[in-house]
Amino acid sequence: MRALIVYQLKHYIRSYRYFPPLLLYIVSIVFIYGIVPNPVMESYSLTSAVLFLFSAWLGFSYIDSEHEIQQMIASSHAGNVVKYYLAKIVVGWLLPCLLAVLTTIYPVLLDKFDRQPDAAEFMVAMSGHLTVSLLGFVISVLFTSKWVPKLYMSTGGLLLTMALSIAGQGIERSLPHAWRGLAWLLPPAYKTIAMLSGYEAANGAEIALGLFLPLFYAFLGAVIFLRRMNRRLF
Template sequence: MQGFIRYQVISYIRSLKFIPPLTVFGAWIFVFYAYSGVPVMSSYAVTCLTVYLTMVWIAMSVFSLETSNERNLLLVQLPQQSMYFWGKWLVCLFAAILLTGFAIGYPILIDSFKEAVQPIHLSLAIYAHVILALFGISVGAFFANTSASSQKFAWLSAMLITVVSIAAEGIIEKVGWLQWILLLVPPITRVIGYLGDSMLWLGWDFWVNALWAIGYFVVSLFVVYRMFRRKSK
């Protein structure tokens, strides 16, 4: 597994596919924190969404790194086909950790916030960034590594899902009956809804929504993995 992960990292770097998402991500973070005195939690809510969108982009690039023939050769050479999926997933997870660390740590290092960062700030920020990064990996993996990847507009479909998931709360307010359909998209608002500067508390509702978000990720990961196994047969 370590050899395959190393191979994936080297291949991804040599492909230069990491440059566009990291450039956009870095530019956005630098511009966003160009001015000091910004609020802590609402700023972290914005960078959460940035990490989410960037991880969708990175995951699709990682999972579509090889052509069909190259993919089949790797599947034959690996002891287990599942190593192909989990190896790529771990590469994406490593990228997510780097992006999350930078998004949370950079404004603290340059003292961009108008108030001191408290443990509750960091706890909620880490939780939200990690969960949204995992959602991004799930969305990217779904559209790049399953039967959906054969569609001509896979990238457009992935972006559509990300936009709908971010705007889900507003959509439900306008068209209430869509709430059941929108259960299929990542519950973004259930996570970032607690990143408000006047809502620094962890009540019962928070833990219910946290369990929902974690449960959604686990189910989505299982679904994507099962679809990968079916496609690999």
């Protein structure tokens, strides 16, 4: 598995597919913190939403980056398709994971806030960014060309899913009370974004839900992806 991860990482670095979203993400974060001072948790809420979107872009551009012949050879060396795609998920999430850490640290080190966040705020913000980055990445791989061959359909489906995930809180509130349970079908990035934005008023259950529910959805999405790819092969 280690050799497979190293192989995938080398291929990803040489592909340069990460460069456009990475560059635009850096520009976005610098722009957000271009005017100081900024409120702590509200700013983290905004950057988590931006990271969620760019993690999906990174995943979408990465998951089908190898030629099909290369995929067959690599999966053959790996021993099975599940191990091959699991390594791709691990490698693909490394950059969003790194961005989550840097995005949380950057405004603290450069004094971009109106005050310094305390330890609890910093850890919740860090965890929230890591959570949404994983969720965004996993959502994007579900729109692989193996399942959605038409580019306009995969791109449109991904953009719609991301929009619904961010707007989930507003969608939930707009539904009749009896139908609000349907909002649980949406990827819950909005839970993390809303929790960070309203952190001062959030209770322990709301904080835990905002951090762990997206993780559960990401895990579920990864399991679905791996099981289907194991059946579909290439």
